[in-house]
Amino acid sequence: MDSFDIFKKLTKGVKFKRNSTNVRPNKRIIHNSTNETLSPLIKEEKIDLDSTSEEDETKHESDNKTTDENVESLTLLGNITSDKRRLKRKRPSKLSEAERSRTVHEQEVNRTRNQLRLNVTGKNVPEPIALFDQLSVNTDLIENLSRAGYDEPTTVQKQAITVMLEGRQLLACAPTGSGKTAAFLVPVIHHLKGPQRKGFRAVIVCPTRELAKQTQRECVRLSFGRGFRIHIIHKKALTQYAPNSSQKFDILVTTPNRLCYLLKQEPPVISLANVEWLIIDEADKLFETGLNSFREQLEEILQACSNKNRKIGMFSATLTPSVGEWCKENMRDFIQIIVGQKNSATDLVDQQLLFVGNEAGKLLAFREIVRNGIQPPVLIFVQSKDRAQQLFSELIFDGINVDAIHSDRTQTQRDNTVRCFREGKIWVLICTELMARGIDFKGVNLVVNYDFPTSAISYIHRVGRAGRAGRSGKAITFFTLEDTVNLRTIAHVIRQSGCEVPEYMLTIKRRSKRKLKKLKSRAPRRDLINTTPAYQLEKISNKGRYVKLPKEKGKKKNVVINKNSE
Numbered sequence: 001m002d003s004f005d006i007f008k009k010l011t012k013g014v015k016f017k018r019n020s021t022n023v024r025p026n027k028r029i030i031h032n033s034t035n036e037t038l039s040p041l042i043k044e045e046k047i048d049l050d051s052t053s054e055e056d057e058t059k060h061e062s063d064n065k066t067t068d069e070n071v072e073s074l075t076l077l078g079n080i081t082s083d084k085r086r087l088k089r090k091r092p093s094k095l096s097e098a099e100r101s102r103t104v105h106e107q108e109v110n111r112t113r114n115q116l117r118l119n120v121t122g123k124n125v126p127e128p129i130a131l132f133d134q135l136s137v138n139t140d141l142i143e144n145l146s147r148a149g150y151d152e153p154t155t156v157q158k159q160a161i162t163v164m165l166e167g168r169q170l171l172a173c174a175p176t177g178s179g180k181t182a183a184f185l186v187p188v189i190h191h192l193k194g195p196q197r198k199g200f201r202a203v204i205v206c207p208t209r210e211l212a213k214q215t216q217r218e219c220v221r222l223s224f225g226r227g228f229r230i231h232i233i234h235k236k237a238l239t240q241y242a243p244n245s246s247q248k249f250d251i252l253v254t255t256p257n258r259l260c261y262l263l264k265q266e267p268p269v270i271s272l273a274n275v276e277w278l279i280i281d282e283a284d285k286l287f288e289t290g291l292n293s294f295r296e297q298l299e300e301i302l303q304a305c306s307n308k309n310r311k312i313g314m315f316s317a318t319l320t321p322s323v324g325e326w327c328k329e330n331m332r333d334f335i336q337i338i339v340g341q342k343n344s345a346t347d348l349v350d351q352q353l354l355f356v357g358n359e360a361g362k363l364l365a366f367r368e369i370v371r372n373g374i375q376p377p378v379l380i381f382v383q384s385k386d387r388a389q390q391l392f393s394e395l396i397f398d399g400i401n402v403d404a405i406h407s408d409r410t411q412t413q414r415d416n417t418v419r420c421f422r423e424g425k426i427w428v429l430i431c432t433e434l435m436a437r438g439i440d441f442k443g444v445n446l447v448v449n450y451d452f453p454t455s456a457i458s459y460i461h462r463v464g465r466a467g468r469a470g471r472s473g474k475a476i477t478f479f480t481l482e483d484t485v486n487l488r489t490i491a492h493v494i495r496q497s498g499c500e501v502p503e504y505m506l507t508i509k510r511r512s513k514r515k516l517k518k519l520k521s522r523a524p525r526r527d528l529i530n531t532t533p534a535y536q537l538e539k540i541s542n543k544g545r546y547v548k549l550p551k552e553k554g555k556k557k558n559v560v561i562n563k564n565s566e
């Protein structure tokens with residue numbers, strides 16, 4: 001007779017009240033006291049706790065009957081113990097062979113998703129692919145991908161393409177530079193098949209014109225041979241639009257403002273009635289506070305896309321709750337994909353925070369970086385167009401091949417600057433937040449946050465201009481005492497992406513939400529970027545903009561002025 005049998009005899013006829021609430025408090029105490037000799041009842045509770053999480057407690061209580069058969073070791077009558085393992089009686093499986101192999105397959109798919117750090121939510125999510133060849137699309141599309149140098153799909157492409165190919169609506173969040181553009185273009189091109197002269201059948205909305213142009217280029221490249229007419233609304237053409245203008249086009253890539261301008265005309269001069277796919281790129285940017293009107297614009301665009309089979313795809317490297325809420329309200333049965341950790345910076349960029357003391361320290365620090373040698377192309381982010389202009393005036397006198405891009409420059413100037421930077425004619429490009437989102441400059445080696453970003457989201461996108469398509473890069477972020485409000489948050493983002501930050505930064509007192517919100521909407525006031533002595537400056541506006549007085553003849557420095565961009 002073993003201890004279990006003794007236990008059974010001793011407790012014959014006794015009923016244990018498992019649902020009794022006065023047993024519960026014991027659980028926590030017992031969980032921590034491993035070496036105590038406990039009564040069978042209490043010990044049983046201990047084992048139960050070890051094998052479950054708190055969430056499972058309800059389920060667990062109903063399962064108690066089977067668990068007491070699993071008791072591994074019982075302490076009875078002092079030291080009499082039994083270590084006999086009583087095996088759980090197996091119930092004959094009711095699963096059919098087909099069901100069993102389906103379950104095994106589902107487990108394998110889940111394992112693959114875990115390995116890819118792919119988190120999906122939604123009903124009946126299609127499987128991710130491993131190779132482009134596995135896609136059920138025409139071979140010309142695969143050839144175009146291969147011609148673009150895309151040998152293997154990136155993680156977001158592996159899952160998002162299959163989801164959209166099945167006609168499912170999608171909200172996708174994947175790191176900067178991870179190929180989200182092709183992830184939505186491939187299924188859109190597949191669904192549209194070829195030109196039909198039915199007017200726009202796909203609309204892609206981007207926050208800036210630069211990004212819209214880049215997306216249009218990628219669309220042309222990936223749809224090569226299909227003969228699609230891919231359109232961007234040009235400023236000049238805004239006045240020339242007529243209701244039939246858009247009939248000959250298939251795909252529209254646009255900013256929300258221009259599209260809504262045309263939709264608002266009486267009667268509307270653009271028709272979106274045949275749109276099958278509406279893609280919102282950099283979705284959270286368009287939902288940012290301050291750009292509230294985009295919600296209204298989106299309503300307008302949605303109403304204009306009156307085709308009842310219209311599908312929506314939302315993409316970004318960062319997501320805010322408002323985007324998720326909007327999707328729940330407006331996208332029936334959508335699937336959500338998150339690659340890696342939500343709202344994190346790319347781990348391909350080596351990130352560093354540099355204390356520079358004050359404004360003057362920033363210029364010194366940047367000059368030091370240049371003295372130590374930089375590998376172009378380099379992007380420098382400042383917080384305003386005025387500061388972009390001020391920094392440009394300083395660096396141009398250092399003989400650096402530099403240019404600046406911001407919203408005060410004409411569209412032609414902006415286009416030329418981007419082209420010259422892409423072609424390597426400009427080495428250092430000073431920019432504002434305008435260029436932080438989506439812009440894909442090949443091989444940016446260094447991003448300098450000259451002015452501290454006003455939010456973690458802004459930081460993630462700025463830094464993400466380097467380290468794209470699997471390449472590595474570097475980011476240096478200057479900070480002064482004025483920037484400590486946001487320092488802790490950004491230090492955490494840097495640490496999360498695997499880079500080192502001093503311990504004290506992670507423990508700086510958390511700032512109030514109100515302060516962080518205020519900072520997000522308005523960057524701090526900063527001293528002018530200027531090393532020219534005051535006597536050489538003449539104030540020209542009450543906005544704090546200055547011009548340099550002409551230098552005396554013969555004293556001019558040897559300067560490389562970039563004429564390409566003009």
Ligand SMILES: Nc1ncnc2c1ncn2[C@@H]1O[C@H](COP(=O)(O)OP(=O)(O)OP(=O)(O)O)[C@@H](O)[C@H]1O
Pocket residue numbers: 149150151152153154157174175176177178179180181182316317437438439440464468469
């Ligand atoms: N499968 C692939 N293989 C190799 N390169 C790729 C692949 N897919 C995309 N790329 C390249 O990766 C770069 C980044 O792609 P893309 O601009 O689409 O990134 P993104 O995820 O949209 O970034 P962001 O969040 O900054 O907008 C581009 O240069 C693109 O050509």
